Amino acid sequence: MYRNKDKTKINVPIPAYITPRDKGEIALRIIDFIRERTREGFNVYGRRWSPVNPKQAGAYTKEYAEIKGYSSPVDLEDTGDMLDAITFFVNRKKGEVTIGYKQGTKQERKAEGNILGSYGSAPNPRKSRPFLDILKKDVDKICQDYIKEVEEEGADG
Amino acid sequence: MAKSSFVKDLEKIKKKADRLLKKTTDPIRMKRLGKLTIEQIRKRTRLQGKGVDKAMGTAKPLKKVSQKYADWRKKNKKKIHRKAARGVDSNLTLTGQMIDSLDIVRYHDGNLLIGHSNKLAEDKTKWQKIMGRTYMYISRSEFKAVMKKFDDIIRKIVAQSR
Numbered sequence: 001m002y003r004n005k006d007k008t009k010i011n012v013p014i015p016a017y018i019t020p021r022d023k024g025e026i027a028l029r030i031i032d033f034i035r036e037r038t039r040e041g042f043n044v045y046g047r048r049w050s051p052v053n054p055k056q057a058g059a060y061t062k063e064y065a066e067i068k069g070y071s072s073p074v075d076l077e078d079t080g081d082m083l084d085a086i087t088f089f090v091n092r093k094k095g096e097v098t099i100g101y102k103q104g105t106k107q108e109r110k111a112e113g114n115i116l117g118s119y120g121s122a123p124n125p126r127k128s129r130p131f132l133d134i135l136k137k138d139v140d141k142i143c144q145d146y147i148k149e150v151e152e153e154g155a156d157g
Numbered sequence: 158m159a160k161s162s163f164v165k166d167l168e169k170i171k172k173k174a175d176r177l178l179k180k181t182t183d184p185i186r187m188k189r190l191g192k193l194t195i196e197q198i199r200k201r202t203r204l205q206g207k208g209v210d211k212a213m214g215t216a217k218p219l220k221k222v223s224q225k226y227a228d229w230r231k232k233n234k235k236k237i238h239r240k241a242a243r244g245v246d247s248n249l250t251l252t253g254q255m256i257d258s259l260d261i262v263r264y265h266d267g268n269l270l271i272g273h274s275n276k277l278a279e280d281k282t283k284w285q286k287i288m289g290r291t292y293m294y295i296s297r298s299e300f301k302a303v304m305k306k307f308d309d310i311i312r313k314i315v316a317q318s319r
Contacts, residue, residue: 020317020318020319021318023317023318024310024313024314024317024318025185025189025314027317028189028310032192069239069240069243070239073239077204078204079204080200080204084196084200087309088313089313090313090316090317091317092317149185150185153183153184153185
């Protein structure tokens with residue numbers, strides 16, 4: 001699966017057995033997963049942002065750490081608004097859902113700064129934290145769990 | 158007698174409304190609403206250090222902790238949650254377990270009950286209430302924000318499934 005290193009809106013492939021009726025809920029669960037993983041301080045591979053160095057992605061800068069109270073783990077959560085603003089978009093194409101940020105919003109710019117490592121200046125891959133991404137195995141697990149839950153609940157939404 | 162087009166239209170609208178109602182009140186959607194509410198409570202308490210003392214009340218900063226407790230917390234900084242408040246401020250986060258354990262305890266017949274997934278966290282919340290720090294309600298503006306988010310989600314889900 002293609003790794004997102006520059007976009008603020010991504011198409012995530014999902015298994016073919018997910019019907020259009022269930023795509024919205026799957027998209028929401030993918031968003032929940034990304035938020036939760038990022039808040040815990042992990043990247044797409046479930047590891048810490050590395051290397052753990054204030055000049056690179058693994059730790060906050062000294063100045064920012066003083067305000068925040070800690071330099072690592074990097075959880076990308078100050079007010080929580082950036083992670084909160086991830087949303088899903090209607091996508092009628094079979095086998096994929098679209099998630100990300102609404103274009104032109106303040107939160108999109110914040111996310112872009114983190115994804116590109118630009119933070120208001122030129123992009124720097126060493127400082128980038130491309131959090132808006134998910135592995136195929138995680139998507140598969142989310143879909144399987146959802147199907148199981150629907151069968152248990154008997155929901156037909 | 159053949160039905161008039163007006164009656165047919167009404168029947169169509171009723172069918173659509175029934176379908177929409179079913180979509181919004183099925184258990185999975187209701188749990189989504191519960192999750193949004195929990196997120197709102199967590200964000201306000203932990204990140205803003207605010208509480209709400211009654212349903213539809215106003216969010217106000219939580220009562221400050223004693224200097225003695227603040228000193229102890231500073232001394233044991235490494236053992237406590239990284240998002241714990243500093244100084245004499247309170248955000249009801251020490252180990253983080255109390256707020257992390259917020260969950261949907263029960264869903265039955267369209268009613269959601271939000272509470273804690275363990276007894277210890279429940280006791281801690283009761284104790285904090287006695288100490289004047291109540292956070293398990295949502296304010297009017299939070300209610301509006303949650304309902305707006307839920308409404309947006311439902312609209313998109315309906316548009317997606319067409």
